[in-house]
Amino acid sequence: MRSELTWMVGGQQGEGIESTGYVLSAGLNRLGYHIYGYRTFSSRIKGGHTNFRIRIATRRVLANSDHVDVLIAFDRDSVRRNAAQLTPGAVVVIDDEEAHPQLPEAGDGVRVLGVPLTGIARDVGGVIMKNMVGAGASAALLGLPVDAFDDLIAERFGSKGEKVVEANRRAFRAGYERLAGQAACSDLRLEAGDGRRRYTMTGDDAAGFGALVGGCRLIAAYPITPASDIMHWLVPKLPQFGGVVVQTEDEIAAITLAVGAGYAGVRAMTATSGPGFSLMMEALGYAGMIEAPVVIVDVQRAGPSTGMPTKHEQSDLFEMLYGSHGDLPRIVLAPATAEECFYGAAEAFNLAERYQTPVILAMDLAVGLAIQTVDDLDFSRVKIDRGLVAAPEELGPEDADFKRYRFTDSGISPRSLPGMPGGLHLATGLEHDETGHITEDRRNRVRMTDKRLRKFQSVELNDAIPPVTFDGPEAPDLLLLGWGSTYGPLAEARERLERQGASVAHGHIRLLEPLPAGVLASRIAQARRVVVVENNARGQLARLLRQEIGTADKDRLHSVLKYDGTPFLPSEIMRECEAML
């Protein structure tokens, strides 16, 4: 019996390989397992290898594992490409008429079972259901109860009619029966799940959901991997809550449309990835200058330029922090898990309206697309704070100019929204005075710049997404620092090292701008060595820390970088740490 294993399905892109993974992950979730599902795909619709791996465990997991224990292969290419990850004792189920086909590429000690997945599907109603046969075969190998999948199949295919549901159930059961009672593989069976109700979602889903709960009523976006799923999730949902989705002609239109809506009093967002984010730079500064709230999600992928559209990276940090000309205030918030994508997206709208500024939600492909188990979401933690909006008595007589940009101690001035009598003003990207009128007066210029930057001296966050968290000893031999989706691999590496007796702490930063520099400086000072772990080539977070914390002596601050398009495995981080401990 296993408390954890990794299952993978591989085949040609465009054949619905993913649906095998989705059915299995939904079933596993209902049985009370934790999962972490990761798809590897390329920018191509039909053809080319794709795989979907699910790490299944009886405790929370937020990273890929080093090895694959079960591979459902719809072609030999899938075996060849993933053989290096197959452990001795792993099982490959290959779509083959022969019960034990010759498959030397699988490697030594790997058990190979031939199951005619396509053939079985054809017999029960159509080759299109080969994925369901594969899912059934997988359920059998893992020792899962077949009945657990009946409802799920009905939910998934119910809209297509009873016939389709029945056919898919037959396919699932046929696959299941073929491998049920495979005594030779009984070691792969999973310990029973705890049956607790949990949820599985991607970070993109969660960000869409968080935005909705956080009061977002308009998204303007232009399709781009890996951010489109945020818009996709909101497309059916927003209209139910009186909101709108606009697919714009480009990302410049997307952000400016959202800024217009935000200026007019609607919580609005856009979601994009590197190439689109680059197009948004001028408008980002515009939002900062007219002090309009707007939320921009950047689900980072491998750059520069078109880079590797379907591959993971965290290389937009500099752009998020420094992009756009001029001294532009902004808030950058990086959720580490799907849960935090939910709370972070919701909170981003509070921050945007409270500080009247662009808020960038810094996601990455791994947190955006990986399917993660979420224990629960606590909606009472999402409080809507619309920031300073002028009350009728604060507004002027109808024909007077309203001081929309009034100098205040906090730097935040009450907003008037179009439609409010007495709130007339000019909102312009040109430098302006308190009423919004254009001026290049030197004294005003300095005061206005200071006012805009003053808003961010301290940013308070919802405690569901703290600025930075620390695990492990306060004065460790090794302090690991990261941001975004590296949370899972770092947490796991730290736990494993700690079990080996090492003194290792893990700090994870959510608020990248303004950076919680004080607490970071004190933790960094107490650690013997500091390792900044991130998925980019220049060590962008490490450079930020050096710049902001200054005192961190160069020899004690190391970078561990990975920029090959794939997220860290916990073991990779461990290896680097072991060399330094």
Next chain:
Amino acid sequence: MATVIDRRSPKDYATDAAPWWCPGCGDFAVLRALQMAAADLNLDPARTVLVAGIGCSGKIGDYFRSYSVHVVHGRTMPVATGIKLANRDLTVIAAGGDGDGYGIGLNHFIHAARRNVDITYIVMDNKVYGLTKGQTSPTTHLGSRTTSAPTGAIDRPITPLRMALVAGVTYLAQGFSGDPKHLARLIKGAIQHKGFALVNVYSPCVTYNKINTYDWYKERLVNLDDDESYDPGNWQAALNTVIDKDDLVTGLIYRATDVPTYEELLPGYRPEPIAAQELQRDPAEWAKILAEFA
């Protein structure tokens, strides 16, 4: 609360700022015409938003009294769309130059036209980049000498009227700064029109465009509104007319009243403004959505 004003005069739509346009600039007349149209419609300045572009023309945002948004170069269309969708009770008017709308912002113009959002767009077309000192613009005539083409422009000009018709505008008019009263009527019609309305205005730049002057236009422009036989409901005829007359027409060129607006087509779009919605909702609603992830 707002005092209800029965009648406003054009002066009620003037800010304290003194226009800084060069004496004789066509943009003065556009401002005056807009103020006349607004007074005629008795628009409430608090419920009107003027979205202005960047350029000499864009300064209009500082001079017209309403909620006023001065955007980045070329992006009036998406900003105006965002404002209108956020609060459908507002009257949203965009205004900018030919460089702003047909150069850097051309993409947005075409898409705004085909969406048919209920906004009005006034382009102050002086066939030159004024604010940056007289470079070639997308509407500069072939052979015109500009600061960036001292031997004459070699890019064939954009023809905004044809382009607008093909893009699907549902209200198309062209005015001339030499006749602000007529222009005011065209702007008024545009604001009243349900859907996307373009008013292209020949607004001479007296400083940098020595070809397309007031006199040049006066000699050539034909007012379609004076022609009883002209039917602005006929798209094909409108297209033929602007081609035949080489765009040198004024008046209402085309109007379609049977095309649904974007707002009418948006799924779930409600009659009350989104901006007026209460956002804090019963957590039970969210729990129902969460269950979809179980």
